[in-house]
Amino acid sequence: MPRYALLILPAFNRVYADSSVRLTRSELDVFGARGLRAELSGSEERVFGGVPYVTFETAAPLAERDVALLSNLSSVYALFGVEGSGVEGEDEQPLLRPLPVRPLDRLSSDLITIQKYAGKTNEHFTKLLLNVTALASGKGLGERLSVFDPLCGRGTTLNQALMYGYDAYGLDVDAKDFEAYAGFIKTWLRNKRLKHTAETVPVRRERALVGRRLNVTFGPSKEAVKHGDVQHLAMVNGDTLRSREFFKPRSFDLVVTDAPYGVQHGSKGGSGLSRSPLELLRRAVPIWAELLRPGGAMGIAWNTYGGKREELAAILTGAGLEVMDYPDFEHWVDQAIVRDIIVATKPA
Structure with a gap:
């Protein structure tokens, strides 16, 4: 053999x-x-x-x-x-x-590596999470996909999706993270001299301000943009439990996120900042599932000290998703974090 x-x-x-x-x-x-x-x-x-x-x-x-x-x-x-x-x-x-390797990477690798900040998810792990989630979907890894990270922080998952030539969409409640990512991606696009448009606009519902949205469209060259070869990026500064107010149902092929580890979470809810990632996921996963297209997949990384696999699997199943029988991805990060991955699909 x-x-x-x-x-x-x-x-x-x-x-x-x-x-x-x-x-x-x-x-x-x-x-x-x-x-x-x-x-x-x-x-x-x-x-x-x-x-x-x-x-x-x-x-x-x-x-x-x-x-x-x-x-x-x-x-x-x-x-x-x-x-x-x-x-x-x-x-x-x-x-x-x-053997000659030919990765999907469409952009310069510094899009992934240049950002350095406390709490950043390791880019290799982010790529692993995106890979195994995409492979669970009906489209696989090579097709053009639309990826949503509902707890996107400063955009590590968004950047990896863009590297693959995908369209990337994110949401995070932290205003500082939103501002940091908006500043970074605008500067990066200018420095790379990529043809692009970028704007930050307020999001209102019934005249009330519910968030801000960064909208970016770019292509590898003026000629590519002229012929419609563009990628789309959007990030919303808002509550993940209000995702349906920012994005339409069945908008995404993949939902990929690294759940917070019990320090800071992606929803303010009605009673202040949640301290339980599992409780956040109980409330958020059914909402995220509505945003998935049939045949799409959801991949979540989480700290096993904050909840057992069986509990998270029950949340995903309760949202109408089918949990994949995947191999062991559990690994030690530090004394307070043992990280694992769970992936589920939405029936076609």
């Missing part, structure tokens, strides 16, 4: 430490089950030339389409075909033949 080796990004190892290989294998399993044409099996950690790799086998050689899909793994640094045994303890080392 053909064998392949995946070299993990060094930054991925630093952030996830001992969990990096397991998370890579879990993500790889989702790619194999939901995206690859070739059946994937036998993933494991191997050491070649003193360097760790994740290796795997396929029932048939990877087609060009499969290599292109694997190019978007959140952990991928390089992908190789393995020729030779490479059995530990033997003198022979395998030949690693590099």
